[in-house]
Amino acid sequence: MDASLELPGSVSVVIPTWNGGARFRALLAELATQELSGGFELLVVDSGSRDGTLEAAREAGAATHSIPQSEFNHGATRNRAIAWSKGELVCLLTQDALPMGRDFLANLLAPFRDGNIDGVYARQFPRPDCDPILAERLRSWSAARDRPCVTFFEKRDPVESRRMFETLPPSQRYQACAFDNVASAVRRASWERHPFPERNFGEDVAWAREVLLEGGCIAFEPSARVEHSHRISIRREFKRIYRDHKNLCELFELVNVSSWKAVMQGWAHQRRYYRELLDGLGLGALTRLGWRLYSIPYALAETSAQFLGARSHWKARESAFWRAVDRRLSAD
Secondary structure, eight states, X not given: OOTTXXXXXXXXXXXXXXXXXXXXXXXXXXXXXXXXXXXXXXXXXXXXXXXXXXXXXXXXXXXXXXOOGGGOOHHHHHHHHHHHOOOSEEEEEOTXXXXXXXXXXXXXXXXXXXXXXXXXXXXXXXXXTOOHHHHHHHHTSGGGOSSOEEEOSSTTOHHHHHHXXXXXXXXXXXXXXXXXXXXEEEEHHHHHHSOOOOOSSOHHHHHHHHHHHTTOEEEXXXXXXXXXXXXXXXXXXXXXXXXXXXXXXXXXXXOSOOSHHHHHHHHHHHHHHHHHHHHTTTOOHHHHHHHHHHHHHHHHHHHHHHHHHHHHHHHHHHOHHHHHHHHHHHOO
């Protein structure tokens, strides 16, 4: 994109942070190289960093705000940050999403020239050191596609949009509402009508669903590219998948794994899938063996977390034990 072309409004870049470390400093350096006509406001909202993150942000010229870590919420904190910002277009980044190219912001914001667009999200690439199993999962996410698209049901017609949504099977409802705040942008006027839901997980997809049901439009722009991945433990991956599928059931009635029998069948399928994946990557024998051993409990965590997350709603209503389990698994 030609960065000299006029965008439909001023621009803010908003980043929530907590001990962002070297990766956040690399993000600040990449933002400093962006070629965007008119420039942009940079705003950082920090949740109690102790590693110099706030100081680095201020040195980069960012406006900064601090909140207690106990007040952080993925939806509410982003709402506070957007309210503090000034731009008519607001780019949202996580502290470890690294723009790829000086045209990242210009490309991300280009779809807003269509006045119907409410939000845009970027294409994601795993980091070079990303583990092979996580890299494969990221390649299957909608933010890894190579073609742009605009999603809507019926423009500016909430009644027809909701009717069309409800005719879709759950998996297609979810696919239609894809959105990712790892690297996204929203039109301020759209955000004012639809602030992010106050959720500890999945505020982005929940927001897209709300916007689309009201007759709005969401764009995916693959020319806006970021590098983003971080390996987490199987325990934390279990929690992430649990929370993800809890949301998917609530928002879209999506249940991928419906019984303990299906958990066992899915575990067997995923073990075979990961074995074949690893065999085809040209890894050394010891490295391949290590990842194979890792993939066995990972595959079980994957399928059991999907099952438990989807059934958490009625289980938590019926059982004090499950309410306690759900609170623990749903917390950051």
